[in-house]
Amino acid sequence: MSTRRLRAGLIGLGAMGRNHARVLAGLDGVEFAGVLDPVGDPTGAVSVPVVSELADLLALGLDYAVVACPTALHEEVGLELAAAGVCALIEKPLALSVEAARRLVEAFESRGLVAGVGHIERYNPALRSLRTRLEASELGDVFQVVTLRQGPFPHRIADVGVVLDLATHDIDLTAWVTGQEYVSISARTVSRSGRPHEDMVAAVGQLTGGAMVNHLVNWLSPLKERATVVTGDRGCYVADTLTADLTFYANAAIDTEWEALRTFVGVSQGDMVRYALPKREPLLIEHELFRDAVDGKQSGIVSLREGLRTVEVATAVLASARDGATVTIPSAEATATHPRQRTPERVEPSSERSKQSS
Incomplete structure (x- = not known):
């Protein structure tokens, strides 16, 4: 690993965020620079600066940030991090929708930034x-x-x-x-x-x-x-x-x-x-591998494209439950090559198909 310590920030100090804070505080080769949370640190979980605006966190000079805020905010926060040139480890799921997840993939990939998803299992x-x-x-x-x-x-x-x-x-x-x-x-x-x-x-x-x-x-x-x-x-x-x-x-x-x-x-x-x-501890391994990836080493992180694929399948699960039908899922290669094919296709239940053909 390089001799320079990477500066890391944390966004979100909820239940999972506090676990991330604990690991970041003791992670070799990393300086835990600060936390963003609008409600501060009422539990006294961290000994680093806690700010209420993302601009203030970015002003601390981050190499990467861990995004542990509610899923609904992942896209907004992730896009701002990418625009600022900051690498990001985003808690799962990557985003609320396939479209939002795809925008995050494009934002980080287009800038050549390391980004991963926290699928801790x-x-x-x-x-x-x-x-x-x-x-x-x-x-x-x-x-x-x-x-x-x-x-x-x-x-x-x-x-x-x-x-x-x-x-x-x-x-x-x-x-x-x-x-x-x-x-x-x-x-x-x-x-x-x-x-x-x-x-x-x-x-x-x-x-x-x-x-x-x-x-x-x-x-x-x-x-x-x-x-x-x-x-x-x-x-x-x-x-x-x-x-x-x-x-x-x-x-x-x-x-x-x-x-x-x-x-x-x-x-x-x-x-x-x-x-x-x-x-x-799985969370410690996840952080070590992401740190190594930001440091330019080959690492087994979960890529944003893999996180996107998981959101695509989860979306198909919800669509199937809503429509009462089996849903076919285009391959990851097909959706990457032809983005319009990314929406899972509904397959009519056999009873409905027989009605339509009669």
């Missing part, structure tokens, strides 16, 4: 190990990816529903661990809290490699769970991202002398292995 030890094992084809062909993400209602979230806030974790990690894109999605949502946004979502999708995807997400459960299950030729992996544990359940062949069962083709439970993994 990519830095979870269990998922990083899972991805490495899938890349090595230890599971064989992937048949299905199932994610379960539920817990109590987060009162700090007011501007988005459970799809953009929580399900974007699962959308991003599924594409990342498998190395495949979403090609279609079908979803249902409900709202039980009296808020204008959805509280629960159930989604079924398909990836480019043919694997089925199932996402169950809600923030109305007193039970907090974070699980990713990947099933394939040789068994299944279960990643618990709350504990950062990864367990492998192997398929086993069991001989039988029972003639009636000889023709049965299936799997049986085999050995179970729980891997011993080094468990560093």
Whole structure:
């Protein structure tokens, strides 16, 4: 790393912002320069200057900023940072809409600035190990990816529903661990809290490699769970991202002398292995990699284009739930080459197609 310490600022001092502040305060090679938050620092979380205007934060001479304000402000703040020539790590989701996310991509790319999205699950030890094992084809062909993400209602979230806030974790990690894109999605949502946004979502999708995807997400459960299950030729992996544990359940062949069962083709439970993994804090890893990227090193950050893709899939989830139809999702390459194709295409339910053809 270079001998010069990078100067970093933080925008937003809410629950997640305070975590970012804690990491920035002790991050090697970085000087935590200041924070922007209109309400100041009532909890006394930081020992650096806290300002109320972005111009005042930029006046501190930043190399990069961490954007942890409400999602509705990501576009406005991000565009101002890009115009000022400041690199940015923007909390997920990248933006409220595909159009806003695309504008952020163009703003930072056109200026050659480093920018990333805070999809923190990519830095979870269990998922990083899972991805490495899938890349090595230890599971064989992937048949299905199932994610379960539920817990109590987060009162700090007011501007988005459970799809953009929580399900974007699962959308991003599924594409990342498998190395495949979403090609279609079908979803249902409900709202039980009296808020204008959805509280629960159930989604079924398909990836480019043919694997089925199932996402169950809600923030109305007193039970907090974070699980990713990947099933394939040789068994299944279960990643618990709350504990950062990864367990492998192997398929086993069991001989039988029972003639009636000889023709049965299936799997049986085999050995179970729980891997011993080094468990560093995901948020610290995320910050280290982004710091290195700003410092000109090759780094495994989540690019804005990847963040845009996640917003595209999340938008398709919401469109499917709204219209009651399966939505096909253009490839990332197609939407990059032909921006007009970026809007997911609604596919009529089979019952409606049959009515129209009669």
